[in-house]
Amino acid sequence: MKIGLSRPYADPGHPHPDVDMGAICQIAEEVGLDWVGYGHHTIRPLDEPVKPPHFGVPLYLDPLIGAARALAMTKRIEVATTVLIMPMQHPVTVAKQVATIDRYSGGRFNLGLGVGGASRLEIELSGGSFENRWEYTMESIAVMKGLWTDDSFTFDGDFFKFPPSLLGPRPVTTPHPPIWLGGFSDAVLRRVGTACQGWIPVYHDDQAIYGEGTGPENLKQGRAKMHRFAEEAGRHMNHFEISVILTPESKLESVRLYEDAGADRVAVTLPEVESIDEARRAIEAIATGLKL
Numbered sequence: 038m039k040i041g042l043s044r045p046y047a048d049p050g051h052p053h054p055d056v057d058m059g060a061i062c063q064i065a066e067e068v069g070l071d072w073v074g075y076g077h078h079t080i081r082p083l084d085e086p087v088k089p090p091h092f093g094v095p096l097y098l099d100p101l102i103g104a105a106r107a108l109a110m111t112k113r114i115e116v117a118t119t120v121l122i123m124p125m126q127h128p129v130t131v132a133k134q135v136a137t138i139d140r141y142s143g144g145r146f147n148l149g150l151g152v153g154g155a156s157r158l159e160i161e162l163s164g165g166s167f168e169n170r171w172e173y174t175m176e177s178i179a180v181m182k183g184l185w186t187d188d189s190f191t192f193d194g195d196f197f198k199f200p201p202s203l204l205g206p207r208p209v210t211t212p213h214p215p216i217w218l219g220g221f222s223d224a225v226l227r228r229v230g231t232a233c234q235g236w237i238p239v240y241h242d243d244q245a246i247y248g249e250g251t252g253p254e255n256l257k258q259g260r261a262k263m264h265r266f267a268e269e270a271g272r273h274m275n276h277f278e279i280s281v282i283l284t285p286e287s288k289l290e291s292v293r294l295y296e297d298a299g300a301d302r303v304a305v306t307l308p309e310v311e312s313i314d315e316a317r318r319a320i321e322a323i324a325t326g327l328k329l
Contacts, residue, residue, distance in 0.1 A: 038296045038300060038301060038302065038303065039071035039072050039115070039301065039302040039303075040070055040071055040072075040292060040302070040303055040304075040305070040327060040329070041065065041070050041071050041072035041073050041074065041114075041115075041302060041303070041304040041305070042061070042065050042070060042072075042073045042074070042304055042305060042306075042307050042320065042323070043073075043074045043075075043076075043119060043282045043283070043304035043305065043306045043307065044073075044074065044075045044076050044097065044119075044306075044307065045095075045285065045306060045307055045308070045309055045310075046076070046091050046092060046095065046284075046285065046306070047091075047092055047095055047309060048095035048096040048097065050096075051096055053311060055096065055097060055098045056310055056311070056312065056313055056315075056316050057106075057313060058073075058075060058098055058100075058103035058104070058106060058107050059103070059106040059107045059109070059110040059111075060110075060313050060316070061073065061107070061307070061313075061316055061320070062107035062108075062110065062111050062114055062116060063107075063110050063111055064313075064316065064317050064320045064321075065114055065320055066111045066112070066113055066114040068320055068321055068323075068324035068329060069324060069329035070114065070320075070323075070324065070329065071114065071115065071302070072114060072115040072116065072117060072147075072302060072304070073107065073114060073115075073116050073117070073304075074116075074117045074118070074119030074149065074237075074280070074282065074304050075097070075098075075100040075103055075104065075116070075117075075118060075119065076091075076095070076097055076100065076118075076119060076120065077097060077099075077100045077118060077120065077121045077122050078091070078094045078095050078096070078097050078122070078153075078155075078156075078159065079094075079122075079125060079159060079162075079163050080094070080159060080162060080163070081093060081094040081095075081096060081159070082094070082156060082158035082159060082162065085156055085157070085158050085159075088154070088155050088156065091155040093155070093156070094155060094156045094159050100118045100121060101118070101121070101131075101134050101135070101138065104116040104118065104138055104146060105137075105138050105141065108138065108141065108142035108145055108146065109141065109142075113145075114145070115145045115146070115147060116142075116145065116146055116147075117146070117147035117148070117149050117217070117280070118147075118148055118149045118150070119149040119217075119219065119237055119280070119282060119304070120149040120150050120151030120217075120218075120219040120237060121148065121149065121150055121151070122150075122151055122152065122153035122159075122160070123150045123151070123152065123170075123173070123174040123177050123178075124152055124153060124160050124163075124165035124166065124167070124169075124170040124173050124174060125153065125159070125160055125163035125164070125165050126177070127177075128176075128177035128178075128180040128181045128184075128197070129180070129184065129204070131148075131177070131181060132180070132181040132184045132185060132204055133204060135148055135181070135208070135214055136185060136204070136205075136206065136207060136208045136214075139208035139209055139210050139214045140206060140208060140209050143209060144208075144209050144210040144214075146214055147214060147215045147217060147235075147280075148214050148215065148216050148217070149216075149217040149218070149219055149235075149237050149280070150174060150178070150216060150217070150218055150219070151174075151218065151219040151220065151237075152170040152171055152174055152220075153170065169196075171224075171228075172195065172196075173196055175228060175232060176194045176195060176196050176197060177196075177197075178216060178232055178233065179192070179194070179232070180192055180194075180197050180199070181213070181216075182212075182213055182216075183199075184202070184204040185204070185207060185208055185212070185213035185214075186207075186212050186213060187203075188203060189201040189202070189203065190202050190203065190204070215234040215235055215278065216232075216233045216234055216235070217229075217233060217234065217235035217236060217237050217278065217280060218233050218235075218236060218237065219236075219237040219238075219239075220236075220237075221238065221239075221245075221246070221247035221248050222247075222248075223262060226259055226262045226263050226266060227262075227266040229263050229266075229277060230262070230263040230264065230265070230266030230267040230269075230270065230272070230274070230277070231266055231267065231270040231272060233277075234274075234277065234278060235277055235278035235279065235280060235301075236259060236263060236277060236278075236279050236280070237280050237281075237282060238252075238255065238256065238259065238279070238281055238282070239281075239282045239283075239284065240252035240255075240256075240281055240282070240283060240284070240287070240291070240295070241283070241284040241286055241287055242283075242286075242287050242288055242291045242294075243291060243294055246284065252281075252291075252294075252295070252298075253294060253295065253297075253298035256279060256281065256295065256298045256299065256300060257298060257299065259279070260277060260279060260299065263277045264277070278301045278302070279299070279300050279301050279302070280300070280301065280302040280303075280304065281295045281300045281302065281303045281304070282303075282304050282306065283295075283303060283304065283305050283306055284306060285306040285308060285309075287305070287306070289305065289323065289326040289327055291303075292305065292327060305323055305327075307319060307320070307323075
């Protein structure tokens with residue numbers, strides 16, 4: 038199992054800048070961690086009510102630019118978006134950026150996507166539709182997969198229509214970089230089963246943040262559901278990667294709990310830090326606690 042770090046849900050607070058993502062990943066690599074996942078938000082509508090679990094819209098650095106920086110500054114560690122809010126993006130742009138990052142990093146990037154339930158206004162002010170966020174996201178996934186793999190890609194959907202088109206250069210990862218979905222419902226698991234390669238659930242110790250049952254039970258049930266949905270769709274998948282994110286309140290012992298339950302990856306949420314020195318102390322403490 039791969040053990041890593043997750044970006045905090047909150048932010049250092051305006052006007053303090055976010056801690057350098059590249060430096061965070063360098064330290065994580067130095068102490069023996071395997072991967073780092075970063076969230077995504079763009080702007081903060083100041084008058085919108087605060088919604089958990091993100092407590093409003095944090096002031097993150099851009100995760101794709103940050104991933105490119107972090108992967109250029111490291112040699113081994115993997116970086117993932119956990120998650121990039123797809124309704125605020127155009128799939129052609131994301132496909133080009135992800136293919137570039139994948140090539141530069143030698144295949145060390147994983148694309149986690151979500152729909153951004155924390156803020157309606159953030160999506161709308163970025164040009165997206167809150168009501169159609171899942172439909173747009175799934176159509177975007179189909180577009181990106183086609184652009185990454187087809188020499189003459191055509192598409193006729195509700196949101197996008199392509200005449201024969203070519204995007205290059207291709208990613209080095211074949212057939213394309215892994216696409217994970219974040220979420221908690223059976224609808225999300227069905228979308229993973231029919232179109233994606235992995236699932237990103239969030240847990241607090243041994244409890245599910247959303248849904249019934251404990252976290253390990255949800256993990257096992259979720260895997261079975263993804264495979265069932267894939268089979269029903271005529272899709273043959275030997276394995277779906279499950280990347281568990283632990284909340285900031287979770288104990289380090291929970292990492293092994295999810296390893297025993299069959300998680301492929303677990304990310305410990307980095308505590309709130311305001312400087313790279315604070316980040317180093319926190320990351321080294323995590324590595325010591327995990328006996329890396």
